[in-house]
Amino acid sequence: MDLSSAPIIDNGLIVGTTLTFRDVTERESLRRCLDAASRLTVLGRIAASIAHEINNVLMGIQPFAEIIAVQTANDQRIARHCQAILQSVKRGKRVTSEVLQFARPSEPAFAAMDAGDWIRTFSVDQQAALGGTHRIEIQVPPDPVTISVDREQLEQVFANLISNARDAMPGGGPIAIHATTEGLNTIHFEITDKGSGMSREIVDQIFEPFFTTKGPRGTGLGLAIAQQIVFQHGGQMHVESTMGAGTTFHVVLPTVTGIMAPVVHATAAAFLPLSEHVVVVVEDDPNVASGIAATLENAGASVELLSEGGTLLSTVRRIRPDAVVLDISLPDVDGIDVYHQLHSEFPQMPVVFSSGHTEKAQISDILTRLHVRFLQKPYAGQTLVSELVELC
Numbered sequence: 182m183d184l185s186s187a188p189i190i191d192n193g194l195i196v197g198t199t200l201t202f203r204d205v206t207e208r209e210s211l212r213r214c215l216d217a218a219s220r221l222t223v224l225g226r227i228a229a230s231i232a233h234e235i236n237n238v239l240m241g242i243q244p245f246a247e248i249i250a251v252q253t254a255n256d257q258r259i260a261r262h263c264q265a266i267l268q269s270v271k272r273g274k275r276v277t278s279e280v281l282q283f284a285r286p287s288e289p290a291f292a293a294m295d296a297g298d299w300i301r302t303f304s305v306d307q308q309a310a311l312g313g314t315h316r317i318e319i320q321v322p323p324d325p326v327t328i329s330v331d332r333e334q335l336e337q338v339f340a341n342l343i344s345n346a347r348d349a350m351p352g353g354g355p356i357a358i359h360a361t362t363e364g365l366n367t368i369h370f371e372i373t374d375k376g377s378g379m380s381r382e383i384v385d386q387i388f389e390p391f392f393t394t395k396g397p398r399g400t401g402l403g404l405a406i407a408q409q410i411v412f413q414h415g416g417q418m419h420v421e422s423t424m425g426a427g428t429t430f431h432v433v434l435p436t437v438t439g440i441m442a443p444v445v446h447a448t449a450a451a452f453l454p455l456s457e458h459v460v461v462v463v464e465d466d467p468n469v470a471s472g473i474a475a476t477l478e479n480a481g482a483s484v485e486l487l488s489e490g491g492t493l494l495s496t497v498r499r500i501r502p503d504a505v506v507l508d509i510s511l512p513d514v515d516g517i518d519v520y521h522q523l524h525s526e527f528p529q530m531p532v533v534f535s536s537g538h539t540e541k542a543q544i545s546d547i548l549t550r551l552h553v554r555f556l557q558k559p560y561a562g563q564t565l566v567s568e569l570v571e572l573c
Contacts, residue, residue, distance in 0.1 A: 225283070232277040233510075236537030237466050239277075239559035243270045244472030247562045248479060268310060274559055275344075278337055279402040282409065283390065289331030289413055290545060293437060296328050296360060296368055297321035303336060304358060307343050314353030317343070321360045326368050329437045330414055333557070338407040342372045342430050345403070348395065349376025349428060362436070367416075370432040379422040387420060455566065456481035458573055459502040463487045463519070464535070465512050469558075473506060473535070476562035477569075488512075490519040497527060503573045504531040506565070509544075517544065524550075531572035533565065 183205050189197035250263035281287075304317045311317070339358075346356045357373040379387065379394075386392045388408045391401035411418040415435050422428040460482045464470040467488075474484040485500060487493060490511040497505070505523065509516035516534070523530060529552060534544065537558035547553055554568045 228280050228283075232280040233537045235273060235277050236558045237469060239270050239273050240537060241466060241468030241472060243267065243559045244476045244562045246270070248475055251479070270559055271310070275337065275340060279341075279406045282334075282337075282406045283402050287543070289334055289410070290548075291329045291331060293327050293329050294332065296326045296434075296436075298325075299332070299335075300358060300360060300370075303339060307340065311343070311347060311356075315347050315350065316355050318355050318357045319360075320358070322362050322368075326360075326362055327437050328368060328434050330434065331410075334410045335414070338410050338432065339370075339372070341403040341407050342432075345430075346372060346374035346376065346428070349374045349378075363433070366435055367433050368436050370434070371429050372432070373427060373429040375427040378424040378426050378428055379420075380424055384420060384422050388418075455569060455573070458482045458504070458569070459485065459500060460504050460506060460569065461485045461487060461493065461496055461500070461502045462506045463490055463493055463511065463516070464506070464508045465489065466508075469508075473562075473565065476565065477506075480566045482569075490514040490516055493519055494522055494526065497523060497530065502530075504533065504569050506533045506535055506569075509534055509536040517547070520547065531569070533568050533572070535560075535565075 183203040185201045185203075187199045187201075188195045189199060246263050246266040250260060250267070253259040253263070300319055300321055304319050308317050343356055350356075354375050357371070359371045359373070361369050361371075363369050383394060388404050389401075390405040392405075393401035408418045411432055411434070417433045418431065420428060420430050455477060458481070460477050462470060462473050462477070462484055464473060464486070465488050470486050470488070474486055477484050485496060485502065487496060490507070491513050493505070493507070496502075507516050507520060511519070516536075520532060520534070523532070531552045532554075534547075534553070534555045535558060536555075544555060548555055552572060554572065556565060556568065
């Protein structure tokens with residue numbers, strides 16, 4: 182309650198006082214909400230900055246683990262160790278993606294693809310990550326069903342749901358992914374486990390940010406981000422669960438009529454030769470630069486490393502490379518500004534942007550050019566090689 186008073190004056194004398202009381206409950210509530218939002222914004226910026234740095238750390242680990250795995254392929258013990266490292270990198274990337282999506286929600290970069298082809302490919306990769314105690318069972322429509330999605334974001338949603346299903350069945354079991362078309366306009370995915378299930382109280386809170394049933398192991402962001410992504414795709418997401426009888430997550434997405442983009446299944450064969458190719462890598466983190474260089478050299482390329490963007494144009498003029506791998510966040514100049522300078526003089530030069538800071542949607546106008554790609558750190562070395570082979 183706010184109280185204010187004013188004198189009542191009669192012939193120069195104070196003869197009374199007017200008291201005014203105002204109910205400021207709503208105003209105070211709004212002020213507290215604003216303060217909380219401001220604190221959350223600051224926290225989001227801090228979290229995003231930390232997540233970006235962790236992405237760079239992970240990128241300094243992944244290529245070396247991949248190289249060791251290839252060079253020691255005949256030693257099963259070392260292969261298992263490398264696989265454990267790569268799975269930890271993948272898990273770290275999923276966590277940082279959740280933090281970044283929550284702190285700075287990015288608009289999806291839509292592309293058309295066949296839902297059935299995608300889920301078949303995706304389930305193979307997920308099965309390899311799960312191991313032998315859990316098995317993924319899929320059922321998809323027999324005919325092509327086109328959806329327009331951000332493939333990376335959609336995979337983040339389904340990877341989270343599969344991870345939750347695995348955790349709900351610590352002793353192993355089937356994880357079913359069934360997709361059915363509903364009329365002409367939607368496709369309905371059901372991701373089902375036969376785990377312990379959830380109570381009604383937990384179901385009511387399951388999509389709330391920071392709510393988790395995993396204790397210190399959980400961030401409480403996975404399902405909140407998953408639902409946010411599905412909503413951004415014009416879809417719906419909800420859950421059904423029965424204690425002791427398992428859980429089913431429902432994801433409903435709109436379908437479209439259009440040309441389907443081919444689904445690329447990353448395999449060891451993606452390490453295609455880059456012999457007689459020269460690649461300039463602009464990267465200020467020495468560990469990341471060394472990892473990228475080693476990956477490209479193993480694929481046959483000659484690599485020129487630059488730690489600053491200011492020397493890129495003169496280097497390209499001097500050695501005329503076949504492609505450039507360009508980090509966007511550089512200590513001396515903005516990587517996007519460097520790209521524009523490069524493009525004005527060498528418009529056909531293939532460029533792969535590499536960043537742990539910038540999201541794909543932020544340079545969507547540049548990515549419409551045929552000779553440009555974007556990779557969010559950390560990424561697999563075979564992915565970079567495949568992109569360069571395609572561009573060159």
